[in-house]
Amino acid sequence: MAPIALTQTTREITEADLAASRAQIEAANVGQKGFTGFGVPPDAALRRYLKAGIDLSSGYPAYPRRPDVAGASVGEAHLRGGKPYVDPGTRADKDKKALFGAASAVRNLTKHIGTEIVGLQLADLTDTQRDELALLVAERGVVFFRDQDLSPHDQLALGKYLGDGAVHRDDSIANVPGFEDSLTVVWETARLYKRSFRNPWPEYDVGRGHGWHVDEIYQPVTLGYTHLYQDTVPDDSGDTLWASGYAAYDLLSPGLKKIVDGLTGIYKSQITYKPADSASGAEVPVLHRAPLVRTHPATGWKTLFTASRGLIGLEGFDKAESDVLIKYLNDVAENSIETQVRFHWTPGTSAIWDNRVVIHTIARDFDGERHGTRVSSLSDKPVFDPASKSRGEALGIAGWTTPAWDVEQFFKSGYSA
Ligand SMILES: O=C(O)CCC(=O)C(=O)O
Numbered sequence: 001m002a003p004i005a006l007t008q009t010t011r012e013i014t015e016a017d018l019a020a021s022r023a024q025i026e027a028a029n030v031g032q033k034g035f036t037g038f039g040v041p042p043d044a045a046l047r048r049y050l051k052a053g054i055d056l057s058s059g060y061p062a063y064p065r066r067p068d069v070a071g072a073s074v075g076e077a078h079l080r081g082g083k084p085y086v087d088p089g090t091r092a093d094k095d096k097k098a099l100f101g102a103a104s105a106v107r108n109l110t111k112h113i114g115t116e117i118v119g120l121q122l123a124d125l126t127d128t129q130r131d132e133l134a135l136l137v138a139e140r141g142v143v144f145f146r147d148q149d150l151s152p153h154d155q156l157a158l159g160k161y162l163g164d165g166a167v168h169r170d171d172s173i174a175n176v177p178g179f180e181d182s183l184t185v186v187w188e189t190a191r192l193y194k195r196s197f198r199n200p201w202p203e204y205d206v207g208r209g210h211g212w213h214v215d216e217i218y219q220p221v222t223l224g225y226t227h228l229y230q231d232t233v234p235d236d237s238g239d240t241l242w243a244s245g246y247a248a249y250d251l252l253s254p255g256l257k258k259i260v261d262g263l264t265g266i267y268k269s270q271i272t273y274k275p276a277d278s279a280s281g282a283e284v285p286v287l288h289r290a291p292l293v294r295t296h297p298a299t300g301w302k303t304l305f306t307a308s309r310g311l312i313g314l315e316g317f318d319k320a321e322s323d324v325l326i327k328y329l330n331d332v333a334e335n336s337i338e339t340q341v342r343f344h345w346t347p348g349t350s351a352i353w354d355n356r357v358v359i360h361t362i363a364r365d366f367d368g369e370r371h372g373t374r375v376s377s378l379s380d381k382p383v384f385d386p387a388s389k390s391r392g393e394a395l396g397i398a399g400w401t402t403p404a405w406d407v408e409q410f411f412k413s414g415y416s417a
Pocket residue numbers: 186198199200215228239240360361362374
């Protein structure tokens with residue numbers, strides 16, 4: 001069978017097109033248990049791919065051969081020719097007039113995190129609007145757009161813009177065919193088939209909801225603006241939750257803020273790699289050191305860079321001390337409902353989050369199809385600027401930061417207040 005259309009089309013995709021494509025994918029998948037696909041994407045995904053002229057004749061999804069030596073995908077090999085990252089948010093008008101002026105509604109979903117924009121198509125944004133969107137995402141942590149007509153090409157173009165030319169290449173998980181260096185697939189079915197895909201919770205956490213994470217927190221250059229487009233979602237389940245690192249930092253007392261400012265965290269990868277110098281060939285996780293509190297280049301605010309899956313130690317501390325402190329910080333970061341937004345997807349929705357300033361997880365309450373594509377724009381190496389402010393300080397959010405415990409008052413009041 002000839003490959004289905006290779007260029008983007010405006011023609012309606014018919015039932016016959018879908019059937020032909022399904023048959024083609026099934027035929028290609030058979031006998032290719034190595035690094036190629038195993039399933040037919042849901043109809044909404046298939047329509048989107050066919051409309052965009054994506055060649056699915058080699059099967060679905062695509063599994064690039066993962067490198068087995070550390071450094072092949074971890075690191076900066078594929079970055080902007082050594083040029084430092086310019087965050088598009090640093091160019092934006094603080095009032096975001098171009099973006100907000102064109103939207104029919106802009107709604108903050110909670111006080112500290114999450115905004116939904118109505119009436120705009122991401123594929124049509126001007127560069128000025130894209131800069132303002134970057135700043136909005138950096139400030140609000142995550143921004144949502146429903147009812148998007150967005151091809152994989154559009155999604156990649158926006159990702160490249162937000163990454164100042166560079167997007168993360170993930171060699172270990174399912175990708176969109178033809179986009180092996182840029183667009184990953186988020187698909188529940190892939191997990192059922194025990195095939196690697198972007199897995200928001202590790203096997204041992206299934207059912208316990210402990211999947212809070214920063215995507216690839218151990219990378220020397222952080223995955224920054226991250227765009228997940230969901231074409232297929234269950235009606236009543238499968239929500240995603242994000243929590244703000246800015247707001248978590250603000251929940252620490254002045255005493256604890258002083259302790260964490262300037263600390264170095266030690267982060268570990270989930271994936272293991274064969275070290276280039278290993279004689280035994282044994283695979284090991286990657287370790288990376290980075291500031292535990294980092295300053296965002298566009299907002300200038302401090303954020304707590306932690307998640308229980310990732311941060312394993314604090315430099316200069318004994319293990320027992322480090323464990324206690326990390327446990328407390330993760331408790332604040334992951335279990336404070338005021339710092340969270342929980343989003344219920346509808347088909348055709350985009351979420352764009354700033355992976356430098358939020359953690360995220362997923363509600364594991366669904367059993368139906370859930371399918372989307374993702375691009376992670378690369379950003380900067382984490383830096384801590386001691387002169388930077390917290391979000392609460394910068395915005396003057398009254399009553400949000402945690403005051404020091406007033407021991408004298410407690411004593412005077414007879415241990416009751
Ligand atoms: O599927 C989701 O809602 C989020 C998955 C995830 O953790 C990711 O794409 O990084």
